Amino acid sequence: MIVLQLPEEEEARILINPEITRRDGEREVEEGCLSVPGYLGTIMRSERVKARAISESGAKLRLVADQIFAQALEHEVDHLDGILYLDHLKSHEDLVDLSKLEEAEHQHDFEIEVEDEGLMKNRGEKRVLIAGDLTDGVADIKDEKILEATEKDLERLSEG
Known part of the structure; x- marks a missing residue:
């Protein structure tokens, strides 16, 4: 049995006894x-x-789920199968320690605030990320003002 509640x-x-019968497309999350x-x-x-x-x-029930609902459904069904999201990582470098990000945030006078419409919002939390190399918490200062960014803005900044 799983329990899902989306933000809206x-x-x-x-x-009860959910089973994914088909998967279409892929996206990085x-x-x-x-x-x-x-x-x-x-x-x-x-x-x-x-x-x-x-x-x-x-x-x-027969369900068709897109985007965040599909992600949440896959995540919870994985739990029933004994799988954590960690098992889907391509590399340990794809795992971010949030405490290192919070430490880096205090060392600089700007921040990027991400209002994630994904799972973090479902958990009632807001995460603050610093532009730059997010794997080790080293910030690459691009601007000295507070930026409110979406996930796409973060990707653009980290590529630049």
Whole structure:
């Protein structure tokens, strides 16, 4: 059984014996987990999944999930199979220690605030990231003002 609640939904979904029956497309995502607190990893997840499950009332469900719902569904079904997001990492370098980012933030007079519409928002948290090499917390100062950025802005800054 899994319980999912997306940001725009008032009530959580309870899915009994969920099974992913089809995966389409791939996208790179930042993912964290309460089972591994203090870390984020860059992994690949499906753009869309189809699944079947049983509702708490016993009804058979067929689900089509896109983007964040697909990611959350894959993440939770992985847990049922004994898999953590860490098992999907291509390299340990794709894992970010958030405490190092917080230390780096205090060493500089600017920050980039990410309002993630993904899993971190579901956990009710807001993460602050510094532009630059996020794997070891070394910041590459690009500007001395506070920047509010989206994930795409972060990617652009880290490439530049």
